[in-house]
Amino acid sequence: MEDTKMWTWDDDRRDHELEEKVLQQEEIYQGKLLHVVKETALMPNGSESTREWIVHPGACAIIAVHPDGLIEMVRQYRIPFRKTFLEVPAGKIDAGEDPRVTAKRELKEETGYTAESWGYCGSFHPGIGYSDEVIHVYCAWGLTHHEQSLDGDEFLLHAKAPFHEAVQAVRVGYLTDAKTMSSLTLAWQWWQKHEPFTIPHIDP
Known part of the structure; x- marks a missing residue:
């Protein structure tokens, strides 16, 4: 998925090509500081992948x-x-x-x-x-x-x-x-x- 265009600050026209659809979410850990979730996501090419990330209030x-x-x-x-x-x-x-x-x-x-x-x-x-x-x-x-x-x-x-x-x-x-x-x-x-x-x- 090589990009040979000049860069821009925002390119909404093509961003949809990179979207990952979340199929399932599971809570892994909830502590005093960290809240960790694991998600199964559908990749742009149709494959599935696991994403682990921290939910944070800001x-x-x-x-x-x-x-x-x-x-x-x-x-x-x-x-x-x-x-x-x-x-x-x-x-x-x-x-x-x-x-x-x-x-x-x-x-x-x-x-x-x-x-x-x-x-x-x-x-x-x-x-x-x-x-x-x-x-x-x-x-x-x-x-x-x-x-x-x-x-x-x-x-x-x-x-x-x-x-x-x-x-x-x-x-x-x-x-x-x-x-x-x-x-x-x-x-x-x-x-x-x-x-x-x-x-x-x-x-x-």
């Missing part, structure tokens, strides 16, 4: 910017890699919850901050081959500090970094968490387009 990531241009970040131990990662604040969406409500809750829980102003920077799909997760990215400013309220099994160290330097850290490969990389990139592009607040910065 998540929000927040780029919270202080007046001096520093952003809120967290250091968190990630057991699959047996190491600590530097990340932006983020969390899962509760069932039926508006993503902006999630973003406000997660920012306060993980950093203790609330924000007077919010901007929606966009969304991305972090694992299209194995999950239906969508991560929504928000920029927050006008910050006020309150009491932190982490979950009982959540342990974080706070960190701050200059917004533009964090974006540069993505470009040079220092920050490797995909959520953090994509969120910083989207937020920086959004800020450059709208500039709803002034921050000290060096164009990265």
Whole structure:
């Protein structure tokens, strides 16, 4: 199924040639974090194949910017890699919850901050081959500090970094968490387009 045409952003006219029809779905695992299903799908050539993927409610990531241009970040131990990662604040969406409500809750829980102003920077799909997760990215400013309220099994160290330097850290490969990389990139592009607040910065 070779494609020799010039690429386009969207080609609905031919997408139907790639569709897979789900014939059967089976729940494999339902845990606190993961919900895994296995599906039997009919391929475009008429054969059948098994697809296993994670059902996910979605998540929000927040780029919270202080007046001096520093952003809120967290250091968190990630057991699959047996190491600590530097990340932006983020969390899962509760069932039926508006993503902006999630973003406000997660920012306060993980950093203790609330924000007077919010901007929606966009969304991305972090694992299209194995999950239906969508991560929504928000920029927050006008910050006020309150009491932190982490979950009982959540342990974080706070960190701050200059917004533009964090974006540069993505470009040079220092920050490797995909959520953090994509969120910083989207937020920086959004800020450059709208500039709803002034921050000290060096164009990265």
